[in-house]
Amino acid sequence: MNEGSEAKEELRRGLEGVLAAETRIGYVNGSDGKLFYRGYEINSLVEQSNYEEVSYLLLYGHLPKRGEYEEYVKRLREEMPLPDEVLSLIKNIGGRTHPMSALRTVISYLSVLDSMESDSSTKNQERIGISLIARMPSIVGAIHRVYSGKEIIKPDPELGYASNFFYMSTGARPDPVESKIMDTALIIHADHGMNASTFSALVTISTMADMYSAITSAIGTLKGPLHGGANERALKMIQSVGRPENAEKVLKVMTDKGERVMGFGHRVYKVYDPRAKILKRYAEYFAERKGNETFKTAQIIEELMINKYGERGIFPNVDFYSGMIYDAMGFRTEIFTPIFATGRISGWVARALEYSTENRLFRPKALYVGEKGPRKYIPIQDRD
Ligand SMILES: CC(C)(COP(=O)(O)OP(=O)(O)OC[C@H]1O[C@@H](n2cnc3c(N)ncnc32)[C@H](O)[C@@H]1OP(=O)(O)O)[C@@H](O)C(=O)NCCC(=O)NCCS
Structure with missing residues (x-):
């Protein structure tokens, strides 16, 4: 089979409209303006749920029972504090680069501290995914603080996910309305179909690379001005x-x-x-x-x-x-896209895990429109 030398099939730039995977996680109804996570409409989740519950829903397909919820929240809380080495890295990066580049670097660096990184079992990749979900607010909060020339703030175990994120970023505990708004912002960014960054995560996980690599790819993709930027x-x-x-x-x-x-x-x-x-x-x-x-x-x-x-x-x-x-709410402009990433981390992890259970390496084709050749090789001294 040749690599796309003849346009026998329709060329779809940007893979627009191409079906490339099945999912049970989320559905975007573009013509009616509706968004669903696991069948629940976004408005009902925003009104009645919270980010921790939505994150669980995306990962496991059902709303958690009380015991499941408590266990998941406990796990997130335990994983939230960052190792000193990561705090030093964030301080070292300082304000020298865009916070999205800092975030991409820190997520990638976390794999250095994980001796199990390349165990590709679903259980292990799920473990990494949950630890990344837990750590995202601490990382983005710390990046925001350092970027603003302020001291890093450790998570407060008494606060929920969104409130902790607000606190670690701004240094103030949110009032109930701010807490609700932060939570809402994270929920509505948690998943959104086969968008570019999610697709990036899937391409990476489809090579059987690890979750750190998949999320690093996704963050790099989210950075662009046509997407998260x-x-x-x-x-x-x-x-x-x-x-x-x-x-x-x-x-x-x-x-x-x-x-x-x-x-x-x-x-x-x-x-x-x-x-x-x-x-x-x-x-x-x-x-x-x-x-x-x-x-x-x-x-x-x-x-x-x-x-x-x-x-x-x-x-x-x-x-x-x-x-x-x-x-x-007191966030700097440069941190807006990392806030998006903090919400989207659950969708990235859920979809990468889902895809890896029925994995198929992504490998589309490109239509070759260059010189057909064969061209004669001319030694460097003879080129005009
Ligand atoms: C998001 C986006 C890339 C999606 O675009 P798309 O569906 O692929 O549409 P296209 O890029 O094919 O654009 C279709 C037409 O609408 C126009 N258009 C699309 N978005 C536009 C915008 N934000 N402002 C002005 N014109 C716009 C395009 O110029 C194009 O016009 P043309 O047909 O005369 O060339 C595009 O709307 C965009 O660039 N938006 C601004 C960036 C943004 O807000 N991104 C966040 C997305 S959540």
Whole structure:
């Protein structure tokens, strides 16, 4: 079989619409704007559940009974504190690189401390996955602190996952509303179909590499501005527009130049992203509490974008309002994508474990459009 020298099959750039795996974990209904985890609609989980429970649900397929829940939470709590060596690495990296690069490096480094890394049994890879889920808030929190020139804060065993993450990142214990908003942000980012970073994790695990490698791949992929990096850029864009009355003019300049407006559009959703709907309510809550103009400007940008592009299926996505909320809760802009990663870690781990139980090495083809050859080799001294 030749490697794609003739286009007998349709070329699907970016594998768009190609079915490449089966999953029972999550489902995105792009035409109705609905998102399900294991059959539960995202809104009902946000209203009634918490991140620990959702994480368990993604991994094991059912909501935990009380005993299962307590055991899972205990395990997360025990794994949360970071080894001194990792804290030193985070301090050493300091503010020299983007927090997503720091996060990628730290996750990869954790494998150095794990002598069982390459035992590819599902049990062992599940163990690694759960320890990464537990450690993610501590790592991102520590990166945030060091990046901001502040002391690292150890987890508080009395706090839940989302509240601990807030505390280790900002240095303040969240009030009940902040705690709920943090928890919601993590839940709505926990899983989202075969997105680029999840696919990266699956490609890596399909080679029978370990969970550290799979999550490192996923983090590298999430970093890009077309994926996780959009939240940071969306807030910067809204802030650069400034006052609400500037929005029309600035947006016209951007769209006339053919620039993509960050926080809008989605490969799957062609209606309003259900996650953006949830976050918009919280952005409004902070706008009322803190009285800033950013939310007003964002609303005008949303209106203008929907008027211009709504018919083409371009609406606000999860990244449009998330940055505004994180900003209001005291997170630096550069940490927005690592917050996304902190939520998504459960989805990455769950899907990598699921895929590895019926593993098939990913190996698509590329259509060769280069010189057919054979070309004559010319020695270096004879080349013009
Ligand atoms: C996410 C994204 C890559 C998905 O795009 P997609 O479904 O693959 O759509 P395409 O890239 O094929 O774009 C289709 C058309 O819509 C336009 N479009 C898509 N998103 C746009 C945006 N945010 N701003 C302006 N135009 C946009 C494209 O320019 C293209 O126009 P054309 O047909 O005239 O060339 C895209 O919407 C985007 O770049 N958004 C901004 C980044 C972002 O917010 N990412 C976070 C996603 S959760």
